Amino acid sequence: MLEIPRSSRICSVTNRELQPGEVFFSVLTEEKDHLKRLDVAAENWIGPPTEFLGWWKTRVPNNNDKKIQIAPNDILLNLFEQLALQPENTDMRYVLALLLIRRRQFRYEREEEDKNGQKKLVVYAIKENVTHEIPVTILDRNRIDEVQKQLSLLIVN
Secondary structure (H helix, E strand, O other), X not given: XXXXXXXXXXXXXXXXXXXXXXXXXXXXXXXOOEEEEEEEEHHHOOOOOOOOOEEEEEEOOOOOOOOOOEOOHHHHHHHHHHHOOOHHHHHHHHXXXXXXXXXXXXXXXXXXXXXXXXXXXXXXXXXXXXXXXXXXXXXXXXXXXXXXXXXXXXXXX
């Protein structure tokens, strides 16, 4: 089973420790039989590499930050199924699939291309014992912000 590594809190470009409150980007890539995570300080970010599974912007939490409580796994899985019926939210479903991999509800299987050249993320839903194919989507800055806001409203308690 492939697992998404936790943040090293070290910038992979400069080898500098990322400080509490500092903004950084994380990139998920595939290397042979495992996933690799690279964390990059915002000032060193030039965009994701050409081959990647996903990337996101985040910040190192402050020690006194209140921990965000994300909805339980069953609710996330239900939302994932609901989004399958909403083709206009394919990108949100892709982001949610990455979260479900992180939460070990889905297992990353592979990425493949269909006959039209569309990349698909193939994941195995452990609890349901089914495989899902999710179109890989590349989000522009505006859509990233929209998806982040929409998902936050839906999944953060």
